Structure formats: C-alpha cells, structure tokens
Amino acid sequence: MNNQTNVKLRLSNSELWGGLIGLALGGFVIWSGMKLKLGTINDPGSGYVLFYTGILMCVFAGAIIVSALTDGAPTLASRWENVRWSKPLLLIACLVAFSVALEPLGFLLSSIPLMLLLLRLIDPVRWTMAIPIAVLAPTGMWWVLKRLLLIQLPSGLFGIG
Amino acid sequence: MDTLVNVAHGFGVALLPINLLYCFIGVFIGTLVGVLPGIGPISAMSLLLPVTLSGTPESGIIMMAGIYYGSMYGGSTTSILVNIPGEAASVVTCIDGHQMAKQGRAGPALGISAFGSFIAGTFALIALMLVAPRLASVAIAFGPAEYFSLMVLGLVVLTFLTQGSMPKALLMACIGVVLGLIGLDSITAQPRLTFGRMELIDGIGLVPVVMGLFGVAEVLLNTEQAIKRDIINTRITHLLPTKEDWKASAGPVGRGTILGFFLGILPGGGAVVASFASYALEKRLSKTPERFGHGAIEGVAGPESANNAAAGGAFIPLMTLGIPPNVVMALLLGAFVIHGLQPGPLLITQNPGLFWGIVASMYIGNVMLLVLNLPMIGMWVQLLKLPYNILFPLIILFTILGVYCSSNNVFDVYVMIAFGIIGYFMRKLGYEPAPLVLAFVLGPMMENNLRKSLILSQGDLWTFVQRPISAVCLTFALVLLIAPLLPSLRKKRELVALDEGA
Amino acid sequence: MPRFGLKTIAFATMHAVMGALFSTAASAQDYPSKPITLIVPWPAGGSTDISMRAIADSASKVLGQPIVIDNKAGGGGTVGPATMAAAAKPDGYTISQIPITVFRLPLMQEVSWDPAKDFTYIIHLTGYTFGVTTSAESQFKTWKDVVEFAKANPGKVTYATPGAGTSLHIGMEQIAGMSGIKLTQVPFKGGAETNAAVLGQHTMLQADSTGWRPLVDAGKLRLLMVWTGARSPNYPDVPTLKELGYPMVYDSPFGIAGPKGLDPKIVAKLHDAFKKAVEDPAVVATLAKYDMVPNYKNTEDYKKFVVEVTESERKVIETLGLAKK
Secondary structure (H helix, E strand, C coil): CCHHHEECCCCCEHHHHHHHHHHHHHHHHHHHHHHCCCECCCCECCCHHHHHHHHHHHHHHHHHHHHHHHHCEEEHHHHCCCCCCHHHHHHHHHHHHHHHHHHHHCHHHHHHHHHHHHHHHCCCCCHHHHHHHHHHHHHHHHHHHHHHCCCCCCCCCCCCC | CHHHHHHHHHHHHHCCHHHHHHHHHHHHHHHHHHHCCCCCHHHHHHHHHHHHHHCCHHHHHHHHHHHHHHHHHHHHHHHHHHCCCCCHHHHHHHHHHHHHHHCCCHHHHHHHHHHHHHHHHHHHHHHHHHHHHHHHHHHHHCCHHHHHHHHHHHHHHHHHCCCCCHHHHHHHHHHHHHHHHCEECCCCCCEECCCCCHHHHHCCCHHHHHHHHHHHHHHHHHHCCCCCCHHHHCCCCCCCCCHHHHHHHHHHHHHHHHHHHHHHHCCCCHHHHHHHHHHHHHHHHCCCHHHCCCCCCHHHHHHHHHHHHHHHHCHHHHHHHCCCCCHHHHHHHHHHHHCCCCCCCCHHHHCHHHHHHHHHHHHHHHHHHHHHHHHHHHHHHHHCCCCHHHHHHHHHHHHHHHHHHHHCCHHHHHHHHHHHHHHHHHHHCCCCHHHHHHHHHHHHHHHHHHHHHHHHHCCCCCHHHHCHHHHHHHHHHHHHHHHHHCHHHHHHHHHHHHHHHC | CCCCCHHHHHHHHHHHHHHHHCCCHHHHHHCCCCCEEEEECCCCCCHHHHHHHHHHHHHHHHHCCCEEEEECCCHHHCHHHHHHHHHCCCCCCEEEEECCHHHHHHHHCCCCCCCCCCEEEEEEEECCCEEEEEECCCCCCCHHHHHHHHHHCCCCEEEEECCCCCHHHHHHHHHHHHHCCCEEEEECCCHHHHHHHHHCCCCCEEEEEHHHHHHHHCCCEEEEEECCCCCCCCCCCCCECCCCCCCCCCCCCEEEEEECCCCHHHHHHHHHHHHHHHHCHHHHHHHHHCCCCEEEECHHHHHHHHHHHHHHHHHHHHHHCCCCC
C-alpha cells in the first residue's frame, strides 16, 4: 500500500473502521457470554469462554484502533484505487441474487443463468463459448451427482432437477 | 522376528487379486473425492459402506481404508491449483502452494506433495507395524487438561501463519473461536449465538466457511485486477520437483512425517494441528522465513507430509484400543463391526491375518497412489491454462456444488456466499483468513476441554502446569510466543544464518 | 413456539399449494427415492453408533436405499434430535435415534424442543446395558471401595458420562444420594471419549453403555457393576444395582422418530423396514455383542411409552432436585 494516502484521525481511515467493527463484535460477544451464564470456575457455564474471548477481541481491536490513530493508515478509498472495483461488486450482486433464487428455482434453473452472467461479466467470453459452458457444466455435474453419487440437488418449486 | 513373519503373512493376504482390486478401487475413489472440494472421504465412505458387505472383511476394510488415505493425497490438488482447500488439513497448503502455482511452479508443488505424502505414508505404516501396540498409551495419556494445552499450542502456531499485523491475526483467531462455538453447547445442550435461527443450532460448517473465505473470496479479489494473466502466461518450466526443490524439502518432509505421525495418534484434531504445526516449525527453522507465504516449497512439503503421516497414526488408537480418533476412523470401525469384528486390544492377536493384511494393503495402496498421481500432475497443470474468465465461473460452480454435497443443505450455500463476501472485504483490509480457520477448528475443542478440566480439577488452574504433558505443551506455546518478541535473539539468529550462508 | 412463526406457515401453505398442483401422493408412494439420513446423536464408534449402523444397514436393504449415518453428538444425545426437530423437513429423508434424554432434558432446563409435539415417533427398537468401570490399575476393586473412598473424600471421585442429564448421570446421582456420598460428573460426548478418559485415568470411573466391552474383555478396564435387572450372561461375576442394595434398574430404551408432521405412509414404510431389521439375526448378533436385546414397540405403543417415561422421569428429577426452576 502506498504511503501518500496515509491518514490519521479521519473518518476515512480504513484501519480505524476495521478496529471499530472488531470492538463492536467483541462487545456483542461479551454481552452474549454474560447472557448465557458464566458459571463458576469449578463448573464453567456456556458463556464462560465466550465472555473471555469477547474481552480478548476488544483488547486486540483496541490495539488496532490505537495503531490506526498513532501510525495512520491508508484511506478506505485508496484500497480500491486503480482496481476495477465494479467487477467484484457485480459478482457479489450475482451471488446474492443466486442465493435468493436457489431454493425456489432449484439448482439447474438458478445456476445456468449464474454461470452465463459470470462468464459474460468477469471478462466477456464469446457467446458461442459462454452458452455451451453455462448449460453443459451445471447439467453435467448435476447428472454425475444424481446418477452416480446419488446426491439430490435442490429441485425447486417446479421440480426440475 | 515375529513382525517379519506377520508382515509376510499380511502381504500374502493383501496381494490376493481380489484384495488388490478392492485396494485400487478404494484409492481411486479416494483420489477423486479428495480432488473434488467439499465431497470428502466421509460422504464417500458412508455411501459405500453397504457395498463392502458383499466381500470378505479384509476386502471391505481394505477398500474403505483406501478411500481414506487416497483422499489425503487428492486434498492438496485444489489447494495448490485454485486456492480452495478440500479439507481443514490442507488449508495451510494453500498459503505457499497456490503462490507456487501462480509462479508457474504448480508441477513441483503437486509433485512434492505427492512424494511427501508417499514418504510420510510409508513411514507411518512401518511405524504402525513396529510400534502400534506400544504407542496406544499415547492416545489415552491425553485427558482434558492435555488437550486444552495442545489446543493452546495449536492456536499459538497461528502467529506464524501471518505476514501482516499481529493484532489483526489475533482478532481473526478470536472471531474464529466465536464462530466455532455457535450452535448447541455440547455440555449443557443450550443454544449459543443462534439468533433463533434453526439452521444455526447445528453450528456453522467448516466446509462452507473455508470455501467461502478461500475459494469465493479469491475469485472476487482476482476479478478486480485487469488480469495480468499471471497463472496462465507464466511458462511452466518443470513438472516435477528439481534437485534444489528436493534439497529444500528433505528436512521438512522428514520433520513433518514424525510430527504428523505422533499428533495423528491423538483422537480429535490431530491431522489439522499437525499440518499447521509443521508449517510453523519449518518457518521457524528456515534461514529465509520471509519466503514463506510467497511460494516456499518447504511450506508445501512439510504440512502435506504431516497430514499424511497423521492419517497413518490415526489407525493406532482404532486398531489397538477400539477408540476411533476421527469420524473417518469411526466409519471404519463401523465396517469392522458390521463384519462381526471388534477392534480393540485383542484384535491383533485374534485376527492377525486381518490386521497385517490391512497394513500391507495400505503399503501397496500408497505405491498405487504415487503411480496414479504422478501422471495426473501434467493434466492438472494443463487445467491452469484455461482462460481465467472461464476458470473463475467454474470455480464458483464447483464451490457451490461442493458445499451443497458436503451437507445436503442449501443454508450452507448461503453461509459460503456470505463468507466469500466477508472474506473479500477482510482481505482488502489486510485481515488474513488462515488464523480464523485454525481457530474455528481448534476453538470448540479448546473450550470443551477447558471446561472439563476445570470440572475435574475443581477450579484449580494449576492442573495445566502440574500435568507433565500439558506443561510441556504450554511451555512450547510460551517459547513460540515470546521468541519473536526478543529482538536480540532474532538478530543473533539472523547473523548465524548469514554466516552459514556465506 | 415463536420460532415456528410466519415463515413456517408460509412454507406450509406453499407446500400445500404445490402439493395440490403436482400429485400429493407421489412423494409418499415413491418413498424412498434417495438416501435417507439417520441422525445418531452420539459420536461414531460408541455402542449406540455401532448398533444403529448395524440396524440401519439391515433396514436399508428392505428400503432399497442407503441409510447414511450422521453423527451429531453432544448435549447428552439431544443435539441431533433437536437439530432435526428444528431444521429438517418432514419428508422422511431425515430421521433420528431418540435417546431418553430427549424426554428428560426438557424437565431439567430450557430447551428448544417439545418431546410431545416436535417429533413423529416411528418405532421403538432396543435398550442398553449400562455399567460402571474403572481402570484395571485403579485402587478400586469393588463398588464398596468406591463408596468408602468417596465417604472419606467427598467430591473427589470423578466419573465420565456421555453427557449431562443422560441416564448415566441421573443414575449415578441417585446411587450417590442413596449411599450418602458426593461424586463429580464430567460430561463427555460419548462412549469413545469416556473409554479414553477412564483408560488414561483422567476420571476415576466411567459410567456408560457397553462400549467398554472390548476393553473389559482385554483386562484393561474393570467392570464394577451393571445396571440391568439380572446379571449379564457375559459377566456373571459382576453384581447388579439391586444386589448392591440400590433398588433400581436402568436400561434407557430408545427408538427412532422423524420431524413432526411426517406422512403416515412414510412412517409405516420406515416402521416395517426397521422392524425387519431388529428381527434380522445378524443385527440381533451385533446387539448381543453390546448386551442389547431388541425391545420392539410399534408406532402406537411407542407414543404411549413416551408419555409414561416422561411422567416417571419427572418424579426422579424432582426427587434429585434437578428439575428446572
């Protein structure tokens, strides 16, 4: 990471955000641990280890925050400088859409469009290549799993697959 | 010379054509399921358990064992090629193995892991033949306090897995522990951190977490570069390890084998701890620790040998005490019982033909695996020549299938996608996934054993220091933690390294 | 129960609608058309696991589909059934072994399931032989030695059980109460773990079902008592609880159930297959290895039995002061 974008006490300090998220998680874990009962040292309860792990999380997150404030850190934006940030974002959107569609549509109906989208989005593959791959790869795997390994993939509301 | 007679007798059994055939089928299926991420030996073995009933007990068990150690061979392939660990024990192989592949050295990486596995597997078998009954006591010497300290030692190892900041790695480890504790508490059956979600009662699966953090996140991260075609265009020079590779790997293979064998004897977590510990050991011993994480062949050779030796060591508690150290061994135990045999202290004396036959067949199986795997290296390397814009969608498809098949559960696919996205942002902010995975595996065991040992000692924390094995583990952990903090020591070591280099 | 809120209702409606569109009976008629998962809520390798594997193997031949054993251990054998009750679809492809803790634990603490409502009981199969063992190197030669030592050192005697609230835990506490001694329970996850714990002398005693048998036969463990009504034919020298002056018999019977709302046709198919399995001589032989005797009850009798057991358990738990507050 290049140094010219280093900032200290600014909201765009990327390390600060990482530390704050860690601190929040740690606080939540401590709270959950206490809710689950700590028990005694003779007979530690369900929340015993969670509670102390939560404290450790806060300590480490605190260390990250301190070093973010004293040493400075690259800005959030600089982490995505000079990269095609839109690509992973599109991919994430595709994956989320896929997970929404998987159960109602079933494996075949959701994974073929996903493959087609991925093949065209990352760096467009020719349609003449993309379509056969998008259709054949999921169908082939589905067949192998269903026929040879007896594993049933989700078939969805329409019962295809 | 009793052993020799027994071994000869064992080979007599193992070399029967029908047993050779079963052995081959076993290792072949094992290699296949090992290569496919997600579909592990457990699902393959439970599906094939009924099939083994038709033959003799020897044939059935030889085949089941073949699937097990065969999958150990295959497990490293996807770690090296596409950065997706097939199982927890090969997570650590990803770190340097995939870097080697990126540098066009996938061949040597795959080669050294095949040879390392072979050497380690063979050693473990010889050890199994010679000392199995005597080592049985090692498995039971570990009680809750000892396990707790071993897990602490295992977690300390994570400080060697990081290239970046230590607080970040430790924070990741804590998150790993917490994630591992999600689900019903195994002591009181109380639901923990399940947010009222039914799917979480069972806890989060290791496979979706690993596949998300490594496989999916890797793809996301790679797509943001207008690809430098680094994997694809680099000329692949050697298919097999060179003389220098061998020289660098000899030590790691030897040490990994011994470490793996002994840790493999311990019920629970042995193979995982062994592979991580071997990596840490090699990094510590190395004269150039900075190469680790950037494609050091030692970082592949050591852990791969360790996890295969552990697979051999795992047979000891099963065969000698009837205590299966992991789920796979338990399936094998099931196979024994269905055939009317009861593994335990009396098995070797009552059924010498079976015991020695199985051991001998594993030796033959190891040779088969080497012969089977070496020609495949060329084929695997060709796979990397696939253009990335076709390779990446296929990787995503395979991770989805692998995760689904490992549990038959759509929820796990969601978990994987979520961890893929989290993993992407984690890496962007410089947080590494390996410590999280290690802590995810070891954390729950550590928690459970801590609570049990406190119940046993009635709250006395000295129990961890008073018990010798536990004290040794904790001392090692302390040394490992403190050593990097002592700059004078480090400097001295660097000077020594320079002298030797000169 | 709040967890089975809107989403469940929505799903149920959707299922009903889809069922009306595509013939309803098809699923029950074709059943089983894929491998069935049988949850065994104990670690692999214990006596329950091994006997269930033998039973499942025989039943799968009748059903014509493999039965895959899924070991979901923990919580004294309740984690598995609880997971099934919460998450599995009632399609007959996920069933679970139901240990007695499923009925007992809800009496002791807050749990996520209701044994009367959340399961479709299928068939009752068999019960265990329980026993208390100690390492062969231990100072305890008979149960009397244990009682004397415990009287002198209250709380110092530790025993490994396959989980809190298991019959072993309850039984040991009852025994301790009757002899006026205090014992410390250490909950493990099942037979394979308790074997290792007592062998390595991490705990002084082990209270578990017959997973200890090969080790007792090999002289590595010493069997101090069995909890059956009569002495075990395999160990004629070992006294029963009654002979030691504790008027109790513990056998912790178990059966199989699916999630609630299982189609009766599927229940009948599973019942028939598992009935054939417990009658299979090979299965009987495997069970005998662990001193288990088939204890068949059909679906109706099993349901009645659940009610009876819950009642008798409630009494014991209340006497011991373990009931939930």
